[in-house]
Amino acid sequence: MEKIKMTTPLVEMDGDEMTRILWKMIKDELILPFVDLKTEYYDLGLPNRDATGDQVTMDAALANKKYGVSVKCATITPNAQRMDEYKLHEMWKSPNGTIRAVLDGTVFRAPIMIDCIKPVVKSWQKPITIARHAYGDVYKCTEFRIPGPGKAELTFTGEDGSKQTALVYDFECPGVLQGSYNKDSSIKSFARSCFNYALDVKQDLWFGAKDTISKKYDHTFKDIFQEIYDAEYKEKFEAAGITYFYSLIDDIVARVIRSEGGFVWACKNYDGDVMSDMVSTAFGSLAMMTSVLVSPDGKYEYEAAHGTVTRHYYRWLKGEKTSTNPMATIFAWSGALKKRGEMDGLTDLVAFGEALEAASLQTLNEGVMTKDLCSLAEGITPTAVDSEGFIKAIRTRLEAKLGA
Numbered sequence: 001m002e003k004i005k006m007t008t009p010l011v012e013m014d015g016d017e018m019t020r021i022l023w024k025m026i027k028d029e030l031i032l033p034f035v036d037l038k039t040e041y042y043d044l045g046l047p048n049r050d051a052t053g054d055q056v057t058m059d060a061a062l063a064n065k066k067y068g069v070s071v072k073c074a075t076i077t078p079n080a081q082r083m084d085e086y087k088l089h090e091m092w093k094s095p096n097g098t099i100r101a102v103l104d105g106t107v108f109r110a111p112i113m114i115d116c117i118k119p120v121v122k123s124w125q126k127p128i129t130i131a132r133h134a135y136g137d138v139y140k141c142t143e144f145r146i147p148g149p150g151k152a153e154l155t156f157t158g159e160d161g162s163k164q165t166a167l168v169y170d171f172e173c174p175g176v177l178q179g180s181y182n183k184d185s186s187i188k189s190f191a192r193s194c195f196n197y198a199l200d201v202k203q204d205l206w207f208g209a210k211d212t213i214s215k216k217y218d219h220t221f222k223d224i225f226q227e228i229y230d231a232e233y234k235e236k237f238e239a240a241g242i243t244y245f246y247s248l249i250d251d252i253v254a255r256v257i258r259s260e261g262g263f264v265w266a267c268k269n270y271d272g273d274v275m276s277d278m279v280s281t282a283f284g285s286l287a288m289m290t291s292v293l294v295s296p297d298g299k300y301e302y303e304a305a306h307g308t309v310t311r312h313y314y315r316w317l318k319g320e321k322t323s324t325n326p327m328a329t330i331f332a333w334s335g336a337l338k339k340r341g342e343m344d345g346l347t348d349l350v351a352f353g354e355a356l357e358a359a360s361l362q363t364l365n366e367g368v369m370t371k372d373l374c375s376l377a378e379g380i381t382p383t384a385v386d387s388e389g390f391i392k393a394i395r396t397r398l399e400a401k402l403g404a
């Protein structure tokens with residue numbers, strides 16, 4: 001079989017620990033034998049981030065902006081313990097935070113569904129994608145503990161010296177106080193990323209906020225979404241046969257549970273934080289969650305939702321085989337290759353990404369799976385394999401599909 005050609009490089013961001021090991025296995029077994037892979041490689045492994053003063057992360061993010069599509073391995077976000085472990089010069093910031101800031105994007109998380117793992121919610125037949133606004137609100141708030149009686153006021157001083165002031169509460173006893181904010185520009189980017197993504201996957205978009213209670217703050221989110229929808233997306237949505245639907249967040253939550261899935265759920269920052277954990281757990285496993293960062297101007301970064309699976313890595317270092325699930329990382333690769341193919345008009349590359357996904361799903365549906373999934377599978381007798389065995393089983397099926 002002749003290898004599939006690429007025209008534009010894919011931005012490849014390597015990472016840390018167990019996922020770095022899986023990364024190489026996936027490339028060697030599932031990509032390189034079939035694709036004449038063209039990547040611009042950035043090593044975001046913690047040792048190289050430290051050696052380059054984290055410049056490599058910024059370079060990778062800029063390359064993502066330039067070429068449009070990247071695939072990223074999970075990376076360590078350093079903490080005090082990692083400072084010691086890796087003898088770091090600095091406690092480098094989260095690479096995902098850096099990339100997100102450069103692309104100004106929204107993160108979309110969707111579960112990979114298989115026949116033998118049933119969602120906890122019986123009506124869910126199709127995946128639910130959560131789009132979380134990853135800027136502002138309680139994550140950038142300022143808060144105090146109020147020690148005792150006194151007045152709490154909210155003040156805004158305009159650059160022109162104008163003032164708006166309001167009484168928040170006249171405290172008669174100790175309490176708590178919080179000030180949070182968001183920016184129209186960020187809400188607009190969030191809205192555009194959501195509308196673009198829904199069009200991409202041809203799924204309805206749902207958005208919920210608390211505009212009845214928060215008449216200025218949440219209402220602004222609702223209004224901005226509606227204005228952008230009416231001005232820029234209404235016709236495109238109608239042509240694609242999909243809808244945009246806004247409702248109160250509590251109504252949306254109730255509808256989500258009764259739904260059969262198959263839509264994109266846009267969430268404000270806090271709602272997305274909480275709901276993505278609920279939805280992913282209800283669908284089965286963190287190892288089966290895909291994640292893609294989409295910028296408002298259509299740049300994509302594909303990755304797994306999980307981390308570097310440190311506990312498995314420490315066992316691997318001792319020479320043990322581990323049964324780490326590579327599905328989400330494989331889907332990061334297939335997603336990125338499909339998108340690259342779509343942008344460059346390479347139907348072979350798109351078809352390859354689809355075949356890789358189909359072969360992976362077939363492997364699981366035939367009961368060959370990593371240990372984390374064996375305990376969740378119903379109605380079949382699963383065969384537990386280690387990561388290498390699982391990837392080899394996918395390769396056999398992929399070769400059959402490609403006639404290789």
Ligand code: NAP
Nearest residue numbers: 074075076077287305306307308309310311324325326372
């Ligand atoms: P994690 O790597 O997602 O792992 C948490 C636990 O979930 C694992 O110990 C494992 O459970 C299970 N798990 C996750 N992915 C799995 C897979 N593919 N196959 C099988 N089991 C899987 O989260 P963490 O331990 O909190 O974080 C580890 C490192 O990852 C940290 O340094 C963190 O900064 C980083 N991180 C990076 C990203 C990212 O780059 N996007 C995201 C999150 C965390 P068992 O041990 O019980 O088998």
Ligand code: MG
Nearest residue numbers: 272273274277
């Ligand atoms: Mg969370």
